Amino acid sequence: MLILKIVALGPIHGYGIAQRIQRISNEALQIRQGSLYPALYRLESHGWLKAEWKISEGGREAKYYSLTRVGQQRLKAETQSWDRLCSAISLVLQAAE
Amino acid sequence: MLWDALFRKVRWERRLDAEMRFHLAQQVQDYVAQGLSREEAQQRAYREFGGIELSKEECRDQTPFPWLEHAIQDIRYGSRLLIRNRTFSLLAIFSLALGIGATASVFSVVDRILFRSLPYGDADRLISIGVGAPMLPYDFMFGATYLQFRRDQTEFSAVTSWSGVNDCDLTSGEPTRLVCASAESSFLSTLGIVPALGRSFTADEDGPNRPRVVLLSYGIWRSRFGGHPDILGRTILVDGEPNRVVGVLPPDFETPTLAHADLVIPQGLDDAALRRAVTGRPLRVVARLRPGVTIAAAQAAADLMVSRALSGMPPGALSREIKPHVKTLRDLQVGDAKTVAWVLFGSVLAVLLLACANVANLLLTRTEARRRELAARAALGASRTRLVRQALTESLLLALPGGLCGFGLAYVLLKIAVNAAPEGIPRLAQATLDWRVLAFTLLCSLGSALLFGTRPALANPGATALFSYRSAAGGRGRFRQALIVAQLAFSLALLSAAGLLSRALWRYQQIPLGMDTQQVLTASLSLSPQRYPTAQRRLMFAEELEERLRSTASFAEVAVSDSSPPGVPLRSKPLAVQEIDGRPQESPAQGTVVWRAVSPGYFRALAVPIRQGRGFTEQDRDPGREVMIVSQSLARRLFHDQNPVGHFIGAAQIVGTVVDVRNSGGTARDDAEYYVPRSHAAAAPIYSAPDELRRVVAIVRTPLAAEFAARAIRDTVAQIDAALPVRIETLRDSTNRLSVRPRFNAMLLAVFATLGLLLSAFGIYGVLGFLVAQRTKEIGVRIALGATPRGVVRLVLGNAMRWLAAGMILGLALSMAFSRAMNSMLYGMAPYDLAAWTAACTVLVAAALTAAWQPARRAARVDPAEALRHD
Numbered sequence: 001m002l003i004l005k006i007v008a009l010g011p012i013h014g015y016g017i018a019q020r021i022q023r024i025s026n027e028a029l030q031i032r033q034g035s036l037y038p039a040l041y042r043l044e045s046h047g048w049l050k051a052e053w054k055i056s057e058g059g060r061e062a063k064y065y066s067l068t069r070v071g072q073q074r075l076k077a078e079t080q081s082w083d084r085l086c087s088a089i090s091l092v093l094q095a096a097e
Numbered sequence: 098m099l100w101d102a103l104f105r106k107v108r109w110e111r112r113l114d115a116e117m118r119f120h121l122a123q124q125v126q127d128y129v130a131q132g133l134s135r136e137e138a139q140q141r142a143y144r145e146f147g148g149i150e151l152s153k154e155e156c157r158d159q160t161p162f163p164w165l166e167h168a169i170q171d172i173r174y175g176s177r178l179l180i181r182n183r184t185f186s187l188l189a190i191f192s193l194a195l196g197i198g199a200t201a202s203v204f205s206v207v208d209r210i211l212f213r214s215l216p217y218g219d220a221d222r223l224i225s226i227g228v229g230a231p232m233l234p235y236d237f238m239f240g241a242t243y244l245q246f247r248r249d250q251t252e253f254s255a256v257t258s259w260s261g262v263n264d265c266d267l268t269s270g271e272p273t274r275l276v277c278a279s280a281e282s283s284f285l286s287t288l289g290i291v292p293a294l295g296r297s298f299t300a301d302e303d304g305p306n307r308p309r310v311v312l313l314s315y316g317i318w319r320s321r322f323g324g325h326p327d328i329l330g331r332t333i334l335v336d337g338e339p340n341r342v343v344g345v346l347p348p349d350f351e352t353p354t355l356a357h358a359d360l361v362i363p364q365g366l367d368d369a370a371l372r373r374a375v376t377g378r379p380l381r382v383v384a385r386l387r388p389g390v391t392i393a394a395a396q397a398a399a400d401l402m403v404s405r406a407l408s409g410m411p412p413g414a415l416s417r418e419i420k421p422h423v424k425t426l427r428d429l430q431v432g433d434a435k436t437v438a439w440v441l442f443g444s445v446l447a448v449l450l451l452a453c454a455n456v457a458n459l460l461l462t463r464t465e466a467r468r469r470e471l472a473a474r475a476a477l478g479a480s481r482t483r484l485v486r487q488a489l490t491e492s493l494l495l496a497l498p499g500g501l502c503g504f505g506l507a508y509v510l511l512k513i514a515v516n517a518a519p520e521g522i523p524r525l526a527q528a529t530l531d532w533r534v535l536a537f538t539l540l541c542s543l544g545s546a547l548l549f550g551t552r553p554a555l556a557n558p559g560a561t562a563l564f565s566y567r568s569a570a571g572g573r574g575r576f577r578q579a580l581i582v583a584q585l586a587f588s589l590a591l592l593s594a595a596g597l598l599s600r601a602l603w604r605y606q607q608i609p610l611g612m613d614t615q616q617v618l619t620a621s622l623s624l625s626p627q628r629y630p631t632a633q634r635r636l637m638f639a640e641e642l643e644e645r646l647r648s649t650a651s652f653a654e655v656a657v658s659d660s661s662p663p664g665v666p667l668r669s670k671p672l673a674v675q676e677i678d679g680r681p682q683e684s685p686a687q688g689t690v691v692w693r694a695v696s697p698g699y700f701r702a703l704a705v706p707i708r709q710g711r712g713f714t715e716q717d718r719d720p721g722r723e724v725m726i727v728s729q730s731l732a733r734r735l736f737h738d739q740n741p742v743g744h745f746i747g748a749a750q751i752v753g754t755v756v757d758v759r760n761s762g763g764t765a766r767d768d769a770e771y772y773v774p775r776s777h778a779a780a781a782p783i784y785s786a787p788d789e790l791r792r793v794v795a796i797v798r799t800p801l802a803a804e805f806a807a808r809a810i811r812d813t814v815a816q817i818d819a820a821l822p823v824r825i826e827t828l829r830d831s832t833n834r835l836s837v838r839p840r841f842n843a844m845l846l847a848v849f850a851t852l853g854l855l856l857s858a859f860g861i862y863g864v865l866g867f868l869v870a871q872r873t874k875e876i877g878v879r880i881a882l883g884a885t886p887r888g889v890v891r892l893v894l895g896n897a898m899r900w901l902a903a904g905m906i907l908g909l910a911l912s913m914a915f916s917r918a919m920n921s922m923l924y925g926m927a928p929y930d931l932a933a934w935t936a937a938c939t940v941l942v943a944a945a946l947t948a949a950w951q952p953a954r955r956a957a958r959v960d961p962a963e964a965l966r967h968d
Contacts, residue, residue, distance in 0.1 A: 003442070004881075012118075013116075013119070014116060014119075014120050015120040015124065026566075034345065035147070035152070035155070037117065037120075037152050037153075037155075037156050038117070038152060038155035040156075041155075041156040044569040044946050053112075056119075060119060060122070061115070061119075062116070062119050063112070063115075063116045
């Protein structure tokens, strides 16, 4: 879901995704970089991401991922269910206090 | 396709690599920007990324076809292993190829007999219906019964009849002897055959005294008439009479009895003619079941028909022997070949199973040896399914080449079999390797791969095996021993089946022929009705032929008959209707009696010994003389121990008895037989049946070599009628032909049994050898503690003996079932033949001991010091 969210911001390459997750979460979430790519490939084979090769800022060729329409729907669904889960957990936590 | 896929794969890999390298380069760049040294930045980037190859591997797993990826890996790995263990792989592939090859070739033959659909429309609903009675060797109905049946029945949507096949001459152009089938007009439509050209004949054209029409077989149309479509409407001469061609049969046409037919002509019977001939012409009846009607209902209809037909007859021995017969066309066609086919198919499947068991054993043995490797792979993260898949891939890698080689082998075997096989095995000549056989072979390979691959695959060890120095857990050992026992059991079944067949064959050949076949030739002729229209003319021809042959100096003995042994006589009747001394039999004898009309030289020419009384003399041929000579078996059945000479059967007085002569035409039981002299009077009652006297067989005993004698006979015939085709054969050849088929069957079974024996001996050798290798240490300890070499041999052989004992008990049970199935192939020999079984057991024990001997010796020679240092 995190990856989908970040990709939703615009086409981005794998390294960028790793950097951004780190930066946004204030270094709290450290994705093991080795497992990022399998995740990307899985999302791609599900058809939620699409990829194309472009020239990066540094002048090298890089693979840029962007969200497909199915991916967008998926992101929406996942966000909603995450929200539900979160509110449910906080409800439980509040009740327990 | 493949290249495309490969190319895509390579590009995909390159991109994956580029992507990761890009990631790392960026990371390094960033760290450098943060002020790290280049090396430090690199180290840190790589550390943070983790295992690049692992990551790549995981990425690959995310692609849509991870299994393909794995399969390619497994295949690559498996084939490397197989190539490394060349001996093992070749052995395995070789046993499989043998098993599959033999199975495929036999399948290609029995497929035609047992499984493939017949060339008729909706052939499963076609039924042959009629009565079996002692007078005719086939199922039939008489005309009036047929009419009544056709009118009254409700079980069939169509009913048709035909009269079998007969010789006929195509007399336009060069005269050729052909075979004509005569049939009712509804014949083709009932069978669901559509002519390749033109039409079938109509009911209007099928009747007495109509303009004659004819259907050509596809082969004759192509060979005699060049395959021109303008043949339709042309007139050809058949037996000298003009026949208009109305159609051409399809290429795959065959008659319901598989009798060869070149032409199909109307049988020329209308209902009136049928009704008149109450007991006239026997018709063979084929009917098509209505949808939803079972064969049991058809049987009930046949029972009803017979009881109606017999209602006018007094109850007696004869009506007891008339039985309604209902068969599917397939059963009608293949008859007892069905048993042979099943037996052959069963035995070859047993061979295949043996081969599979062998390969499974080999694989198991190898799995044992690879326990540590597999355990290491499991420890490194290979899942259980992955390992099983790997093992199955390996067995497939053995099975597919095995199947391929097997297919090639089947091709060769089939070529050999078709050339070596005797005539008369139904459909053998048509057996080819086509897609059905290919599919069958593929199925065999895949099935056997599963069969022998699953068990070793499931035997994959857990991680504990990595540390254990002991291998071969008891359970797996037992499975392997069970395989050996099963192999031995199947081998024994095969061996005893082969033994039984050979014994039966041997016994069959011991039965005396009743005649001396050396230096005897037979010449068969068939007089065409238009050149020899009357009985008088035919008799004149036969007598002139006899006279001329007898005046040839080099022919020692000459006889003329209407048929010759070991062929079936033309005429037969139920034994029960014979009156003895003018009275009906008190307790009517069952069965059939056959008879021939022969000239006095018959018994001398064939050297048939006369037991009582005398042979025929020339005076016996005078008009009005009624005498006969009976075979010993007929005499025994009608007169028991009395001397039959002087008694009467019907109107004829018995003047002598002769020994039984083989007259079944094949391997069936011989019938009782009597002989009457060939009368000089064409009006004699023995010649009264229509078409009587058409067939003439001259039997000549001569000191000449066969080819000279044959030429002399041909010349003599040509002096009388130059246009008459004649078939000459030595009696030796025609009697030898009797046992060709059983000999072929016995030989095939013997080959299978040998194959099976070899395979199981090989299995014992392999497994014992492996066990010995595995127990080297234990044996070394035993020897160190004082076991004698003899004791060690006994230990190893004891193993083999236990398997052998178990295998033999199972095998005997199996072969009992098997030999019961073969009952009809044994010519009346009891299927439980002690000699055959003893022989089979002996051979098996000998083979097993030979196979076990070498490993036992190796065990006995184990050097204790060496063995204990081992590992």
